[in-house]
Each structure stands twice: as structure tokens, then as C-alpha cells.
Amino acid sequence: MTLDSTTLDTLITIIDRLKDKEGALLPILHAVQKALGYIPPEAVPVVAERLNLSRAEVHGVISFYHYFRSTPPGRHTLHLCRAEACQAMNARGLQSHAKARLGTGFHETTADGAFSLEPVYCLGNCALSPAMMVDGQLYGRVTPQRFDAVIAEWEKR
Amino acid sequence: MMAGPPNGLTVYVPRDSSALSVGAEEVASAIAEGARRAGVTLTLVRNGSRGLYWLEPLVEVATSAGRRAYGPAQTADVPSLLAAWRNGGTHALDLGLTDELPYLKQQERLTCARVGITDPVSLDDYLAHGGYRGLRRALTMSGAEIVQEVTDSGLRGRGGAAFPTGIKWKTVLDQGTRRKYVTCNADEGDSGTFSDRMVMEGDPFVLIEGMTIAGIAVGATRGYIYLRVEYPHARVALEQAIGAAEAAGYLGADVAGSGKSFHLELRIAAGAYICGEETSMLESLEGRRGEVRVRPPLPAVEGLFGVPTIVNNVISLASVPVILDRGAAYYRDYGRGRSRGTLPFQLAGNIKRGGLVEKAFGLTLRQLLYDYGGGSASGRPIRAVQVGGPLGAYVPEADFDTPLDYEAFTEIGALLGHGGVVAFDDTVDMAEQAQYAMEFCAIESCGKCTPCRIGSTRGAEVIERIRAGVNRDENVALLEELCDTMLNGSLCGLGGLTPYPVQSALKHFRADFGVRS
Numbered sequence: 081m082t083l084d085s086t087t088l089d090t091l092i093t094i095i096d097r098l099k100d101k102e103g104a105l106l107p108i109l110h111a112v113q114k115a116l117g118y119i120p121p122e123a124v125p126v127v128a129e130r131l132n133l134s135r136a137e138v139h140g141v142i143s144f145y146h147y148f149r150s151t152p153p154g155r156h157t158l159h160l161c162r163a164e165a166c167q168a169m170n171a172r173g174l175q176s177h178a179k180a181r182l183g184t185g186f187h188e189t190t191a192d193g194a195f196s197l198e199p200v201y202c203l204g205n206c207a208l209s210p211a212m213m214v215d216g217q218l219y220g221r222v223t224p225q226r227f228d229a230v231i232a233e234w235e236k237r
Numbered sequence: 238m239m240a241g242p243p244n245g246l247t248v249y250v251p252r253d254s255s256a257l258s259v260g261a262e263e264v265a266s267a268i269a270e271g272a273r274r275a276g277v278t279l280t281l282v283r284n285g286s287r288g289l290y291w292l293e294p295l296v297e298v299a300t301s302a303g304r305r306a307y308g309p310a311q312t313a314d315v316p317s318l319l320a321a322w323r324n325g326g327t328h329a330l331d332l333g334l335t336d337e338l339p340y341l342k343q344q345e346r347l348t349c350a351r352v353g354i355t356d357p358v359s360l361d362d363y364l365a366h367g368g369y370r371g372l373r374r375a376l377t378m379s380g381a382e383i384v385q386e387v388t389d390s391g392l393r394g395r396g397g398a399a400f401p402t403g404i405k406w407k408t409v410l411d412q413g414t415r416r417k418y419v420t421c422n423a424d425e426g427d428s429g430t431f432s433d434r435m436v437m438e439g440d441p442f443v444l445i446e447g448m449t450i451a452g453i454a455v456g457a458t459r460g461y462i463y464l465r466v467e468y469p470h471a472r473v474a475l476e477q478a479i480g481a482a483e484a485a486g487y488l489g490a491d492v493a494g495s496g497k498s499f500h501l502e503l504r505i506a507a508g509a510y511i512c513g514e515e516t517s518m519l520e521s522l523e524g525r526r527g528e529v530r531v532r533p534p535l536p537a538v539e540g541l542f543g544v545p546t547i548v549n550n551v552i553s554l555a556s557v558p559v560i561l562d563r564g565a566a567y568y569r570d571y572g573r574g575r576s577r578g579t580l581p582f583q584l585a586g587n588i589k590r591g592g593l594v595e596k597a598f599g600l601t602l603r604q605l606l607y608d609y610g611g612g613s614a615s616g617r618p619i620r621a622v623q624v625g626g627p628l629g630a631y632v633p634e635a636d637f638d639t640p641l642d643y644e645a646f647t648e649i650g651a652l653l654g655h656g657g658v659v660a661f662d663d664t665v666d667m668a669e670q671a672q673y674a675m676e677f678c679a680i681e682s683c684g685k686c687t688p689c690r691i692g693s694t695r696g697a698e699v700i701e702r703i704r705a706g707v708n709r710d711e712n713v714a715l716l717e718e719l720c721d722t723m724l725n726g727s728l729c730g731l732g733g734l735t736p737y738p739v740q741s742a743l744k745h746f747r748a749d750f751g752v753r754s
Contacts, residue, residue: 102542103504105524110466110505137525144526144683145507147466159467163428164623167673168586168661169614201510201627201677202426203467204434205255206659207290207584207591216469220258 083122090115091123095130105131105141109148118149146198154189154196156234158182159213162199165206174210177224181231194235245278246322247299252357253286253438254470255431260311261294267315268296275319285439287353288593289340297335298322306332340609345571346595347579348556349432352439358477360485363442369487371558375450376495383454384410387557389565391577396422396513396550397625397654398730399576399643402557405547408537409455412545417457419448419547420522420540421554423464423471424506424513427626429657432581433551435593437464437471440555441478445501447554449492450561451547452499460501461541463518466508475503510681514729515548517683528683529729550655552581571597576642576653586623586659587613596641603637605658617662621670621746625654627677628734630741631667650744652737667746672700674738678731689732692723696739703750713752716743 083091094111098104108127112119119142128138142148160178162171182190182197189196205211208220212227214234219226250265251257265281272279287306289295295308296318307318307330314330321328332338346352355362363369375383388403409417421444425433436444448460464472479501482488490498509527512518516530519541540546556578560568569577576598582605584591589611596605606612606619613619621631630651632639639645646653661670678693696719703712720736727733743750 103522103524106504106507106521110507140526141524145509147506147508163677164627164670164673165429165585165657165659167670168659168665200467200508201681202428202430204425204431205258206429206431206586206657207588208255208258208293209586211258213467218254218258218470220255 083120083126087116087120088126091126092130095127099131105133105138109142113148118152121150154193156194156215156237157196157198159198159200159203160186161201161203161205161209161211163202165202166210169209171210174222174224174227178227181224181228195231245280246272246319247280247282248322249282249284249297249299249304250294251286251353252283252470252474253293253353253435254468255290256286256293256295257470259293259309263312264294264296264310264315267312268319271315271319275323277319277323282356284355285352285357286435286593287335287341288349288435289338289590290592291590292332302334304335306335306338308332340590340592340594344595345579345597347559347568347571348443348552349436349440349581349593349595350559351443352435352593355440357439357441357474358481360442360478360481360487363440367562368442368558369446369493371561372446372450372453372487372493375453375561376493376497380410380454380456383450383561386565387454387560390560390568391565391572391575392553392556392560392568393576393643394550395552395556395580395655397427397652399653402549402553405537405549406451406455408535409457409545409547412538414456415544417455417545417547418541419451419455419457419460420518420549421448421460421462421551422513422515422518422548423462423468423551424510424518425465425468425551425655426510426513427628427655427657429585429623429659430583430626430655431585432583432593432656434468434471435581436551436555437468438474441471441474442482443555443558444475444551445478445482445488447557448501449488449499450557451549451554453492453495453497455545455547457545457547458498458500460499461522462501462503463506463512463522464503465506472503472505479503509683510677511683511729511731514731517729518548519546526683528685531728552655572642573597573599573640574642574644576644580641580653580656582641582656582658584610584658584660587615587619587662588660589614598642599640601638601640602632602658605641606637606660610660613660613662615662615664617664619660620663620665621661621667621742623659623661623670623738624657625652626657627674628652628730628737629654629657630737631670631745632741633745635745650737650741652734667742667749668700668704668751669749671739671742671750672697672704674735674742675700678735682731686726686728686732688723688726689728689735692719692727692732693735695719696723696735700739703752706751709751713743713750
């Protein structure tokens with residue numbers, strides 16, 4: 081597969097805007113993912129060539145960081161915290177509930193394309209555990225009931 | 238305090254992300270809408286959080302006696318709140334004057350002095366509350382004098398390693414007039430910690446000021462804040478504050494008219510826990526995989542792009558302005574032993590009154606858990622407390638009277654780290670927690686060294702077998718040996734400290750592993 085011309089233009093505009101920054105690769109990858117929702121594998125050689133890096137180096141960076149994704153996400157990305165402070169407040173129960181309610185596992189997208197479910201290790205909301213984030217919006221004290229209410233609200237968007 | 242307009246109301250509703258996570262935005266909108274309908278002139282300030290999270294959304298109103306707190310407020314409470322504020326009536330959510338709340342009144346807020354009080358992105362508000370006084374004084378001093386002041390304050394790295402900040406700065410200063418950097422490690426990934434976030438969302442200028450002082454002190458003209466991507470609200474606050482500081486000449490080519498330059502840029506991390514390790518963060522800032530570097534050379538000698546670099550945590554840097562403003566002795570007079578000053582402790586997990594407690598080192602864990610925290614949220618006994626993040630030991634009740642200072646915690650085989658305190662009640666399965674610690678290490682290992690990369694996966698498997706009752710005694714012995722290998726053979730703290738939660742769980746909660754104590 082190759083990138084369509086609009087996507088390629090977007091990509092090249094981003095790279096040319098940021099490539100002279102010190103340590104430009106992460107800012108570029110963030111900007112690409114923000115614009116496209118993910119970093120298409122076909123973008124790797126384009127980024128590599130314009131930064132004078134090998135494709136392996138660019139791929140290696142994308143695959144190292146949990147936040148970068150190589151496949152399109154659902155309409156919304158739901159980050160569910162798995163870390164200790166949330167565990168102390170039934171995060172394990174909430175995880176099971178979330179997976180059952182959405183019919184999906186971690187790193188997967190629901191069949192209707194509404195949600196991508198991602199684990200996260202701390203959202204810094206540890207005094208109001210358990211926590212989750214939907215498209216950058218943070219939720220605290222998430223009981224299974226509250227989870228369902230939040231999901232129902234985002235499903236409409 | 239900001240005076241309200243005549244016959245008007247001045248109301249504070251936090252923009253802190255934790256407050257937003259339980260409805261602060263909706264409450265703020267409802268107050269604005271209610272005031273508009275009633276024809277009340279409203280000044281709505283979006284402050285940081287006071288850190289009394291169980292009371293969020295905590296709404297405050299300005300009165301002649303000071304700010305008065307109401308909480309936890311929901312949108313349904315807004316009509317009656319507005320009526321009480323306008324007519325001077327009572328309200329069920331009235332908590333009294335904010336400054337008189339015991340949780341807050343008994344704290345010693347030096348680093349977090351302005352958090353929750355000011356409008357975080359208003360430079361005028363920052364200046365009106367003592368902001369940039371530290372930098373003003375620093376600009377009258379030589380670099381060596383500034384570094385000496387920080388050394389004399391006794392400040393140690395608040396990210397967890399507790400290395401003396403002044404010594405680190407001196408090493409960078411001594412590298413001559415080469416290109417240098419100041420970097421702030423804002424990749425606060427430890428579960429149970431949120432003080433970095435609170436400062437960045439609630440008082441971003443104090444971090445900017447601290448970094449500027451660091452740059453002036455060691456002769457670095459560029460700084461980077463490496464912020465975790467999980468903190469979008471902190472990002473917005475920092476971007477606004479950096480913009481305001483640049484516009485007012487506090488950042489840029491001529492810092493506060495001194496002729497010295499300091500440029501600051503925000504960089505966003507990408508969800509790798511390991512990038513909280515300093516050399517891994519530097520790799521990431523350079524645009525590479527966040528793999529740990531072998532030390533030496535120290536970052537202070539060969540850091541970002543191979544040049545001398547300060548790497549400090551948010552709280553360390555945010556403590557510098559008050560040290561420069563009030564003097565080293567003022568700061569050093571707080572604390573005990575070799576742990577000087579204050580630490581913003583974070584009470585989290587299964588705790589009734591979770592939040593931020595900035596206190597001088599020396600109060601006990603029990604005081605923190607019960608006097609401040611009020612015991613568990615579930616009402617059941619607190620059985621184990623993980624202090625210092627996912628790499629910190631699980632502390633049993635027998636050790637709750639340990640004073641919170643770096644050395645006292647080392648003595649009980651634990652870590653104070655970044656001051657995160659996560660409480661678990663008696664329903665916790667400590668063998669499950671130990672297995673999780675190994676699994677977390679496996680997920681987050683950078684892969685560079687074998688004890689961490691392989692040891693974590695084997696560790697999780699061994700604990701799983703112990704929990705299943707397979708060759709229990711042999712597997713416990715194997716686990717202990719594996720922990721020893723990871724502890725002594727890993728390149729950095731991830732592999733090197735993951736044994737802490739595992740060994741402490743095994744030592745103090747043996748029954749959970751099905752082995753005799």
C-alpha cells in the first residue's frame with residue numbers, strides 16, 4: 081500500500097515544519113499521530129528519508145513507545161488505568177467489566193469502531209481511583225455503573 | 238486575594254484534572270450560567286486544586302474574612318450555593334474558611350505554596366503571590382553562589398533518587414563555558430504520585446522559574462520539560478505559562494532584563510515508564526528509543542546531545558525559587574537528619590481522605606495514613622502500604638511508625654521515592670501484587686539489560702507457579718535468587734528495584750504465597 085496524495089502532503093508538511101528541531105523524531109511522530117490518528121507503516125520510509133535515518137530506526141522508535149500506534153484507532157480511545165493505586169480500589173474488577181461491556185480486550189477496537197481500549201499505567205488521579213481517560217478527558221472514582229454511563233455518553237459522539 | 242467587583246461574587250473552581258475528573262467543569266459552567274441568569278456579576282477563577290481530593294469539586298467563594306470552601310459540589314448544588322452566597326445563608330456543603338481546614342492548616346507548604354490559591358496561568362497573580370522573587374535574587378548572585386545556596390539548603394532529588402541537587406548542579410557548573418542544558422523530568426509515571434502534575438497544572442510558573450534559575454546558575458541557555466503524554470491538562474497550563482513568561486521577558490534572550498538568555502521548550506513523552514529514568518529520558522529527548530545509558534559518564538558531564546546537562550524532577554526544580562527567595566537556612570530548618578526541607582506526600586489508593594500533604598520530613602507513615610488520610614476508604618483495616626511508586630516496597634502495619642525520611646526508610650528496606658503512598662485494605666492478595674510488579678517490569682523494560690528484560694518475565698512465571706502451589710518451596714528459593722540477580726545485575730532502577738515490592742511482599746505477607754512464615 082502507498083499513502084494517498086493528501087496524506088502524503090500532510091506528512092511532508094509536518095516533517096518539514098519540525099525536522100530542524102533538536103531531537104525532532106518524537107515531535108514529528110506525535111504530530112503525525114495527531115493528524116492521522118495513527119502512524120501508517122507507509123509513513124516510516126518517508127520520515128526516515130527526510131530525517132536521514134534508517135527505516136529500522138524510525139520503526140524502532142514507533143514500536144518502543146506505548147502511545148504510538150500503527151493501526152487506525154476507534155472513534156474514541158479509552159485508557160483504563162491498571163496501576164497500583166487503582167488496583168487498591170477495584171481496578172481489576174473494573175477491567176473485567178470494561179472488557180465485557182465493550183466486548184473487546186486491551187489493544188483492540190470494538191466491533192462498531194466506537195472505542196479502542198488501551199491499558200495505561202497511571203493517569204495521576206490516584207487519590208480518586210480507579211481512573212480512566214477518554215480522548216484526553218479524565219474520569220475518577222469509576223465504578224462499573226459510572227463506566228457504563230460514561231460509555232453511553234461517548235457512544236453518541 | 239483578588240477583590241470581587243462591588244455586589245459581585247468571586248468564585249474559585251479548580252481546573253486541576255483530578256477535580257475535572259469528578260465534575261468540576263460542569264460545576265463551573267453551572268455557576269457561570271446561574272450567575273448570568275440571576276444578574277450577578279461573577280468573577281470565576283479557575284485555580285489549581287488545594288489537594289483535598291475527597292472534597293473535589295471544592296468550590297470557594299471570596300468573603301471579607303477570606304476564602305470559604307464548599308464541597309464536594311455537584312451541578313445540582315449550584316442553585317442553593319448561589320442563593321447562600323448572595324443572601325449570606327448557610328449551606329450543607331459549607332466547610333468553613335479554607336485556610337482553617339485542619340488538613341490544610343497543619344501542612345507546611347513551601348514548594349506548593351501557591352497551588353490552589355492562584356490562577357495558574359496568570360503571570361500577574363504569580364507575581365502578586367511572591368513569584369519571581371527567587372529569580373530576582375539569583376540574578377544578583379554569581380553562578381557559584383546560586384549553586385552554593387541550593388547545596389546549603391540540603392535539597393535532594395525529589396524524583397526518588399534523593400541525590401543532592403546542589404552537587405549535581407556544581408558538576409554541571411564546573412564543566413566550563415560549553416553548551417549546556419537544563420532538563421526537567423516530568424514523566425511522573427509512578428502510580429500513587431501526582432504532585433508533579435498538581436504543580437504543573439496549579440502553579441506552572443514556579444517550575445519555569447526554578448528551571449530559569451538553574452540555567453542562570455550553571456550557564457545553560459536552553460531547557461526542556463519532558464512531560465508525560467498522559468497529562469494533557471498539565472500540557473495546556475505549561476504552554477500557556479511558557480507563552481506568558483516569554484511575552485513578559487522572563488524567558489528568552491534577555492531574562493528579566495539581565496542580559497542572560499534562557500529558552501524553554503515543552504516536549505511530550507510517549508507513554509514509556511522507563512523514560513522517568515534520567516538517561517532514558519535523554520535518549521528520548523534526542524529522538525530515540527528510551528534505552529538506558531551506561532553510567533558513567535554522568536549526564537552532568539555528558540548528557541543531552543553529549544553536553545553537560547542538569548536532569549531534575551519537577552518538585553526539585555519547583556523548590557528552588559523558595560530557596561533562593563527565603564534563603565537556604567529557611568528551607569533547611571524544616572526536616573530531620575539528612576532529609577531537609579519538605580516533601581509533598583501524596584495519599585492515594587484505598588484511603589478515605591486522599592490528597593496532597595506537604596510536610597517537613599519526619600512525620601510517621603501512621604500519622605499520614607490516619608491523621609491525614611483518615612484510614613481506608615473501605616473502612617476495613619489498612620494491611621499494606623506501597624511507598625515510593627511501583628518500585629517501592631510494601632510496608633506492613635508493624636512499620637507504620639517509621640518516620641518519613643530517606644534514611645529511615647532505607648533502614649526498613651523500603652524507599653521514600655517521590656513520596657507516593659498507596660494504601661491497600663485487608664482484601665489485598667500480596668502474592669498477586671508481587672506478580673503484578675514483575676509483569677509491570679516486563680511490560681516497561683527497555684530491554685537493554687538481561688536481568689530486567691528476561692528476569693521480569695521469569696519472575697512473573699515463578700510467582701504464578703508459587704500461587705498455583707507448584708513446587709512451592711523450590712520456587713520461593715528460585716524467586717529469591719532471581720530477585721538478588723535483578724537487584725545486583727540490572728543497569729538501572731527498573732530492574733534493580735522491582736525486587737523491592739516482590740521481596741517485601743514475600744517477607745511480610747508470606748501466608749499470601751502459601752508458605753509458612
